[in-house]
Each structure stands twice: as C-alpha cells, then as structure tokens.
Amino acid sequence: MTMSNYEIDTIRGADGTTFSVVERTTGNTVWSTRDWDEARRIVRHFKQGGGFNGWTPHFVTVKTADLSVLAAA
Numbered sequence: 386m387t388m389s390n391y392e393i394d395t396i397r398g399a400d401g402t403t404f405s406v407v408e409r410t411t412g413n414t415v416w417s418t419r420d421w422d423e424a425r426r427i428v429r430h431f432k433q434g435g436g437f438n439g440w441t442p443h444f445v446t447v448k449t450a451d452l453s454v455l456a457a458a
Contacts, residue, residue, distance in 0.1 A: 391415075391428045391436070406431070408441055415441050 390410055396403045404424035406416035415436065416427045430436070 391431050393421075393424045393428060408436075410440060411443075413441050413443060 390408055392407055392409055394405045394407050394414075396405060401419060404418055404421055405414045406424055406427050407414050415431070416424070418424050418427075
C-alpha cells in the first residue's frame with residue numbers, strides 16, 4: 386500500500402505477519418507492527434506531517450536492544 390512518501394511492506398514469517406512502514410525515499414523502516422490497522426494509522430500520521438516528510442535520519446531508525454528479555458529473566 387502506497388501513501389505519499391510512505392508504504393506498508395507485508396512480511397510473512399513462521400512467527401506471523403509483520404507490517405513495516407517504510408519511507409519510499411530512503412528505504413528506512415520507521416515503524417513495525419503486527420496490526421494492519423495500526424500500520425495504516427501510522428502512515429496516515431506521517432502523511433499528515435507527523436514524520437520527517439520522507440527523510441527520517443538513519444540514527445532515528447536504529448533498533449535498540451529489547452530489554453523485555455532481561456525483565457523476563
């Protein structure tokens with residue numbers, strides 16, 4: 386699905402389906418979720434000015450460690 390500078394990529398894997406919001410201009414993934422409606426809301430939010438107009442700096446998209454793994458230990 387393409388809207389403005391953003392599109393939703395659907396990734397199907399063994400653990401389920403993930404919807405990634407990707408900037409068309411940079412190729413950066415700026416949001417990932419397993420909820421299609423959430424992905425659509427995020428694209429709409431970015432399209433209406435909530436993002437960087439398709440030019441999100443790479444350092445903003447760098448994934449950080451998942452600390453929930455440590456909390457479960």
